[in-house]
Amino acid sequence: MRFFEDIEIGARTRLGAHSFTEGEIVAFARAFDPQPFHLDAAAGARTHFGGLVASGWHVVAISARLRAQAWAREHELLRREGRPVPRLGPSPGFKDLRWLRPVRPGDTLAFLSEVTAKKPSASRPEWGLVFTLETATDPAGTRVLEFTNSLFVERLEG
Numbered sequence: 001m002r003f004f005e006d007i008e009i010g011a012r013t014r015l016g017a018h019s020f021t022e023g024e025i026v027a028f029a030r031a032f033d034p035q036p037f038h039l040d041a042a043a044g045a046r047t048h049f050g051g052l053v054a055s056g057w058h059v060v061a062i063s064a065r066l067r068a069q070a071w072a073r074e075h076e077l078l079r080r081e082g083r084p085v086p087r088l089g090p091s092p093g094f095k096d097l098r099w100l101r102p103v104r105p106g107d108t109l110a111f112l113s114e115v116t117a118k119k120p121s122a123s124r125p126e127w128g129l130v131f132t133l134e135t136a137t138d139p140a141g142t143r144v145l146e147f148t149n150s151l152f153v154e155r156l157e158g
Contacts, residue, residue: 004130012112026052029055038054049102056145110136112136132150
């Protein structure tokens with residue numbers, strides 16, 4: 001992530017890809033979302049899913065991890081170039097979270113972040129708010145996850 005003034009609306013960042021395994025899906029579900037269709041393929045087969053599926057929160061958590069890793073890579077590049085690195089503030093939240101298709105063992109998803117809007121903070125002039133559309137797609141290009149994220153980013157002019 002760059003300084004607020006350097007961020008362009010429409011900029012896209014490929015965050016990376018992740019392949020979901022049965023073991024990972026079950027482990028996440030045991031720890032955080034123990035619903036039968038996340039824990040057991042036979043139980044999942046008796047639902048409208050027809051088998052084991054990943055928790056939507058698992059997919060969101062992978063998105064968050066890949067986003068943080070992408071920011072870390074960009075910040076490391078800025079440091080190597082001798083450029084200043086912006087502070088990133090907290091996210092004041094997200095909206096419009098949609099799980100569009102189930103994620104199954106063996107699915108590999110590509111994650112993307114696209115800047116959709118930004119505005120200076122009204123109460124904290126050293127910060128700006130950046131809004132992104134976060135998505136995950138399967139290899140066929142079908143979107144399986146989307147949500148609008150927001151993040152405070154340091155301003156140069158603040």
